Amino acid sequence: MSAAAPVTDEIRPAAETAQLRAPSSRGPWARRARTTSIVAGVAAYLVTFLIILPLLWIVLLSFQPSSKILGDPFSFTSLTIQNYLNALTSLPLVQMYANTFLIAIISVTVGAAVSFMAAFALTRMIFRRKAGQSSLRFYLLAGLAVPVYILLFPVYRLDLTLGIFGTYAALIVPYIAVSIPFNTLLLTGFLRDFPGEIEEAAIIDGVGLWRLCWSVVLPLMRPVIATILIFNVVYVFNEFPFASILINDPNMVTVSLAVSRFQGQYTVDYGGMMASATLVLLPQLVIYALFQRHVIAGMTVGAVKG
């Protein structure tokens, strides 16, 4: 597809062209194709390098004394790990991660569970009125069009009214709620394309609703469940607007919230700031490297599945 042919090819009979394009290890065609390949390879590596350059830059800065960052940041002779030692003592890294993990695990698990229950009812159970079933599904899916920004202030007031402001629940409950529309979209989509015979057989065997969901349907849905778990964990980990409004206890800050305060905390200690940023970035990149395929699939599935 890429081996560019000369213009004269257009008027040649198709069969002849095909012959000309037949693979051969010698001759100008092969050489040309090889050159294109090399150029493409070099270009691909160059573009990738440009994209990861900002990350390499902050890693380099994180090993520089702050005085060098203002003076000669490209110097390789002054590198030090002092910034990391400072960051490790001043940054409540463990607590940040513990808070974020706690919030993520509860909100993502509960969000997936309630969405699964609703999706099962909306696709498998038999409603008295069919119209009620489809309008309920549409009601939940309508949430896809709601940006979180319109929810910030009302949810803050709601948390205050319910008396959960100041607890982890202040953030967990809205995270569960905003995950429902997308989860419902994926789960109902999966269940609709999936035959119900196994479930019918299980019911005839005398299985109740609980065991039907837990031991029969859920195991079959493992791939789509994995997708929504990953999608939601990435969302909760990176979320900032809700966290900035709903968390005001310094002991409860999430990773994003902590990073948002680096500039105020470190002011001109740029080395310290970059070491902290690297310490935050590193675990995320390691997790990404391990589950790369699933993460990419999880984050783009909305685009492909619609």
Add this chain to the structure above:
Amino acid sequence: MIWVSSRWKILLMVAPAVVLFTMFVVYPVLYSVWFSFTKFQGFGTPEFIGFGNYAALGQDPFFWQALQNTVVILVVSLVLLIPLSFALALLLRRKIPGGGALRALVFGPAIIAPILAGLIWVFILDPKIGLINRLLAGIGVAPVQWIGGDTLTPYAISLVFIWSSIGFAMTIFYAGLQLLPGDVMEASALDGATGWQQLRFVTIPMMRETFAIVTVLLITNIFKIFELVYMLTGGGPVHRSETLVSYMYFVTFTNQQYGSGMAIAVIVTVLGAIVSAGYLALARRGRTA
């Protein structure tokens, strides 16, 4: 299935999701819409003033500046990002040693929290300590105010947005390219189409749906740009670099003009809903095609 479908069992299954969704999504939206028609300073009872907040926004130069910045970011990002990410998908589809690793690296920025991406780019764009001006100084170019100046910030924000989204868009294009039927490609090659002709007359027309989906997804993401502004400039100087959502955040939570803030939130939501409706329509059409 009728055996397990008693009324109370159905209720048990749908109630948790419906109650949570209604309380923390539907009710807040209605609450915001109501508040956008009131004057409220955080205490006392909100006073109904009709479209007063919307009218006031029409007179607010900062609001128009925020809208203009959002449009600039939208146009610059789309015009650059769509061709670039598509070209990158074509490039990475070729057999390149280590191609899988390259695709994973290119996608990488998409998983970095926007707030952290903002912090990282401060050290690239900052007029004094940023990498770009360092490199420019090396070849004798005077420092440029990429962020924090009067004009360039929205363009700089577009650049950061492009950086964080290019792998995401590329991945969707890449998936679309994999789905192209091989026989059509082969037939066009046999008919003597050059690489460029094949791209122009076969590949791109067949991927029209994918282009539409990428475009709409990017538009909805651009409307949500907030953390980048928050970290790069804080909206300054004097609100010159706000986007609609960052200005909404400022008006609501810093200025505590809740009615006015909610009016901006409603405007953003309506703009976003129009785009999302288009997206759902396209996605549905794509599935039946």
